[in-house]
Amino acid sequence: MTMKVEEVEVEKASALMKLMGDRTRLLMLKLLESNECCVCEFVGIFKVSQSAISQHLRKLKDLGLLKENRRGQWVFYTLDADSELFEMAVQLLMFIPDQGEKIAELEKRGLRISCD
Amino acid sequence: MTMKVEEVEVEKASALMKLMGDRTRLLMLKLLESNECCVCEFVGIFKVSQSAISQHLRKLKDLGLLKENRRGQWVFYTLDADSELFEMAVQLLMFIPDQGEKIAELEKRGLRISCD
DNA sequence: TGACCATATAAGTGTATGATGATATGGTGT
C-alpha cells in the first residue's frame, strides 16, 4: 500500500503545504494538474481580483511548482514536472475532487476561448 | 504509479495542509507516525514553550487527526487511524525524512523515560 | 505612436496565526 518516494527537505515540504493550505491556491493547482491555464481563466473561476490571482501564482512559481508560458499577451501556467516538489504535490492532489466542472462552466460562459 | 485514494472535501484537505504547513506541527505529526508521544516530550524536542506545544496539539486534535490517551498525569497522543484525513496525512508524511534521531536524543538527555 | 488588453507590482488594510507569560485545571502522593 505504501510506496517508496523521494523524500523532501522539511523546510520545502512545509512551504509546499503552507501554500496548498489556501483553498484558492489548492484549487488552482488541482486545475493545473490537468489543464494549462492562464491568469484570466483563474480570474473567471475564482471570486477574487486579478491582482490576488497574480499574487497566488507568483507564490507558487517562487516555490518552483509552476512553469510559465507566454503566448501572445497571455501567460499560461503549468505544473513543473521537474520540480523537486512535483511528486509530492501530485500525490496530494490525488485526494482532491476533480474540478473539471469549473473549466466546463468557464466554457459555457464563453470565457475559455478568450485565451486560445 | 498512481493509486486510487479516497477523496477528501476541499475544505478539509486545505485545513489539513494549513496545519501541516507549520514546521513544528509537521514534525510533531512525523514523530507521531511512529511513536506515541506525550506533551512533555514535544516540549523537550522543540524550542517552544509548553503552552505553544499544547496549542498545536489542540489544533491537530480539533481537526480529528489525533487521539489522546491519558495515563497517570500524562497525556499521550497518537495519530487517529479512523480519521477521514488519516490516509492523506500518512501519504504526506512519507515525503518527510524520518525524525527518529530526535527521540534518540531525548533518551540520551534522559527526558524520554520521564513519561514511562 | 498610441489605444487597448493581460499581467505584474506597489501600497495599504483587516484578520489570522504563532508565540509568550501568567494562571487555571486536574491527577499523584504525602
Added chain:
DNA sequence: ACACCATATCATCATACACTTATATGGTCA
C-alpha cells in the same frame, strides 16, 4: 488537605497573510 507535576487555557502581542485599489509593465494591432 496540601504540595507538586503535567497539561490546558487566557490575555496579549508582533508578524504573516490574503485581499483590495491604483498603477506600472509589456505585448498586440490599428
